[in-house]
Amino acid sequence: MRNCKFTESGDPIILGVLKEHTVADTLKQLAECEAAGATACNLHLSYLVDENREPESLKKIFETANVPIMAVHYNHNPKGIERKDTSDQRVAEMTRAVTLGAAGIDMQGYTFCDDPRATLAKFGDPEKYPFVTANPKEVVLDPEVIEKQKEAIARVHSLGGEVLMSCHTGVFLTTEQIVSMAKLMEERNPDFIKIVTPVDNKDDIMTALQSVRALKANLHTKFSYHCSGRLGRVTRYVGPYFGSSQVFAMNYYGPYADREQLLISKFRDFYDEVSAPETKAEWLEILEARKAAAKEAEGK
Numbered sequence: 001m002r003n004c005k006f007t008e009s010g011d012p013i014i015l016g017v018l019k020e021h022t023v024a025d026t027l028k029q030l031a032e033c034e035a036a037g038a039t040a041c042n043l044h045l046s047y048l049v050d051e052n053r054e055p056e057s058l059k060k061i062f063e064t065a066n067v068p069i070m071a072v073h074y075n076h077n078p079k080g081i082e083r084k085d086t087s088d089q090r091v092a093e094m095t096r097a098v099t100l101g102a103a104g105i106d107m108q109g110y111t112f113c114d115d116p117r118a119t120l121a122k123f124g125d126p127e128k129y130p131f132v133t134a135n136p137k138e139v140v141l142d143p144e145v146i147e148k149q150k151e152a153i154a155r156v157h158s159l160g161g162e163v164l165m166s167c168h169t170g171v172f173l174t175t176e177q178i179v180s181m182a183k184l185m186e187e188r189n190p191d192f193i194k195i196v197t198p199v200d201n202k203d204d205i206m207t208a209l210q211s212v213r214a215l216k217a218n219l220h221t222k223f224s225y226h227c228s229g230r231l232g233r234v235t236r237y238v239g240p241y242f243g244s245s246q247v248f249a250m251n252y253y254g255p256y257a258d259r260e261q262l263l264i265s266k267f268r269d270f271y272d273e274v275s276a277p278e279t280k281a282e283w284l285e286i287l288e289a290r291k292a293a294a295k296e297a298e299g300k
Contacts, residue, residue, distance in 0.1 A: 013246045017258070040068045059101055087111045106194075107190070131177035167195050171198070182215055216242065236260075
């Protein structure tokens with residue numbers, strides 16, 4: 001579904017994660033994700049076996065979707081073995097997906113760089129970029145790489161697509177560190193920023209939720225920040241309530257599912273509950289809107 005943008009898909013956006021081998025299985029899960037309440041989906045291209053990554057196959061997926069689809073290529077494959085596609089190859093494949101109907105792409109923060117941590121050591125000023133002292137993964141400070149990333153983002157924008165820039169840090173970050181990283185990523189002009197840090201204790205969960213509020217106050221770009229690990233599931237549930245704009249969730253826990261990700265139906269139930277109107281007037285307004293929508297549907 002190309003005419004609908006991620007930035008127009010509600011807040012938070014609930015992205016159903018698609019990691020299937022074939023077009024048929026992808027379409028089945030796409031329909032089930034939509035039925036469960038997903039307002040968008042992200043399609044992991046590298047999980048599709050090669051013949052299902054041909055233009056006509058991808059086009060069928062995008063044309064069938066009733067929600068916007070984000071093309072993702074993290075160099076994983078169905079057997080759990082890393083693919084060896086270069087950054088240029090991965091960006092080209094995702095950009096091609098946009099020409100076929102994908103609404104956008106997920107560009108990793110270290111795209112076009114083989115050794116991102118080396119750029120932190122070479123170009124990182126801790127006073128300007130507090131996050132460098134934590135030595136995170138997947139973020140780059142090399143000016144030439146950053147310029148190339150900006151050009152790739154501009155190319156996707158010229159095709160009518162949107163770009164999420166993602167970073168899985170591999171280390172926990174303080175609020176000051178995560179805000180400084182996000183503001184650096186924001187300079188590359190993505191439409192969304194996604195940051196994932198690990199967490200293994202309750203104190204860090206509280207810091208992470210404080211960081212969500214700080215990101216909301218300091219960024220002009222929509223963002224998603226949550227934590228990995230068993231305890232990180234708390235941030236996936238609660239983060240959107242404080243300003244995180246995206247939730248990555250599963251319709252079911254298949255063989256390639258990330259079981260730290262929430263089930264779409266469970267997140268939908270939770271968020272609807274905590275976001276429920278508190279006054280009778282608010283409920284009446286919602287009921288009237290629903291009646292009007294139903295009446296309009298009957299007249300079509």
